[in-house]
Amino acid sequence: MTYSIGTDIDYAARCLQQGRLVAFATETVYGLGANALDAQAVARIFAAKNRPRFDPLIVHIADRSWLPRLVTSWPARAGELANRFWPGPLTLVVPKTDLIPDLVTSGLPTVGIRMPDHPQALRLLTRADMPVAAPSANPFGRVSPTCAQHVADSLGDRVDYILDGGRCAVGIESTVLQIVDDRVVLLRHGGVSLERIESAIGPVDTPTRVTTHPEEAAPAPGMAPQHYAPRTPLMVVTAWSDVTGAPEERLGVITLAPPPVPHRFAAIEVLSSRGDLTEAAANLFAAMRRLDALSLDRIVAVAVPNHALGRAINDRLTRAASRP
Ligand code: TXA
Numbered sequence: 001m002t003y004s005i006g007t008d009i010d011y012a013a014r015c016l017q018q019g020r021l022v023a024f025a026t027e028t029v030y031g032l033g034a035n036a037l038d039a040q041a042v043a044r045i046f047a048a049k050n051r052p053r054f055d056p057l058i059v060h061i062a063d064r065s066w067l068p069r070l071v072t073s074w075p076a077r078a079g080e081l082a083n084r085f086w087p088g089p090l091t092l093v094v095p096k097t098d099l100i101p102d103l104v105t106s107g108l109p110t111v112g113i114r115m116p117d118h119p120q121a122l123r124l125l126t127r128a129d130m131p132v133a134a135p136s137a138n139p140f141g142r143v144s145p146t147c148a149q150h151v152a153d154s155l156g157d158r159v160d161y162i163l164d165g166g167r168c169a170v171g172i173e174s175t176v177l178q179i180v181d182d183r184v185v186l187l188r189h190g191g192v193s194l195e196r197i198e199s200a201i202g203p204v205d206t207p208t209r210v211t212t213h214p215e216e217a218a219p220a221p222g223m224a225p226q227h228y229a230p231r232t233p234l235m236v237v238t239a240w241s242d243v244t245g246a247p248e249e250r251l252g253v254i255t256l257a258p259p260p261v262p263h264r265f266a267a268i269e270v271l272s273s274r275g276d277l278t279e280a281a282a283n284l285f286a287a288m289r290r291l292d293a294l295s296l297d298r299i300v301a302v303a304v305p306n307h308a309l310g311r312a313i314n315d316r317l318t319r320a321a322s323r324p
Pocket residue numbers: 026028029030031032055056057058089091093105108110111112134135136137172173174175176187188219220221222223
């Protein structure tokens with residue numbers, strides 16, 4: 001596999017200006033970026049990822065002065081949320097202008113925008129002087145990358161440049177909120193917890209409906225049940241006593257706390273030895289990848305407490321477990 005990896009922000013910015021693809025670090029996961037205003041460049045993202053066209057992309061900005069060109073309305077709630085959480089792992093879905101090609105938003109009249117909290121990403125966006133459309137830099141449906149090597153491993157020769165920004169501190173994708181007038185609807189759990197959002201702006205609508213037909217699902221596209229999946233079959237359990245299976249089966253486990261019967265497992269990934277959900281989120285995808293590389297028969301994931309970033313962790317585990 002040939003690929004180019006390094007820390008040359010100027011070169012990365014030139015690639016973007018030429019309509020090429022650059023993988024870059026954000027605080028959440030690595031993104032596969034292209035000029036959001038260039039439909040041909042954006043089409044290359046879908047091709048590189050094998051991403052279905054009904055799954056809209058997030059547009060990244062370093063500077064709010066872009067907003068008037070990108071959105072037709074910026075509701076007061078959006079302003080409050082951006083003031084509180086930008087730069088940071090929060091995507092705001094608002095009505096888009098015609099400047100954004102329909103391909104970016106899969107034909108939706110809205111666009112998801114976020115300002116990433118990573119100094120190198122912000123410098124890249126400023127240097128390139130454009131909004132950058134970027135999904136996570138992994139083949140569609142697979143585990144998101146949290147370091148440059150993950151991108152090289154799975155997409156290496158399909159990317160023009162991988163800008164190495166180290167390990168992603170948050171490790172799980174952004175929270176996605178749609179703003180409809182003065183209502184705020186949660187579309188995806190992520191790096192900013194629901195508790196923090198609600199303490200900033202009050203109650204948020206949380207649709208419980210999980211999409212089974214993504215192509216019909218305008219309200220929450222991209223929330224297909226199977227997503228973030230390792231190749232090894234993965235099951236989620238809520239208690240150690242739920243771990244079943246033949247004794248000869250080679251099991252790996254992803255867990256917050258060490259297992260009571262460790263010899264049952266061929267490999268163990270403890271996400272945070274101090275039980276910290278933020279640290280666990282940062283370790284989740286790398287742990288999935290390490291277990292996936294071991295040719296295990298099955299991965300067992302023990303659900304974590306369902307609060308703070310635990311909600312986003314459980315969401316990703318559940319999606320990793322779904323099989324169509
Ligand atoms: O942290 C992140 O959000 C990372 C980094 C690179 O910024 N990006 C990311 O992108 O996770 P991606 O493509 O893997 O997820 C984008 C998701 C879509 O699948 C969809 O659920 C939601 O964001 N989304 C984007 N635009 C939307 C829109 N106009 N309406 C509804 N949902 C949208």
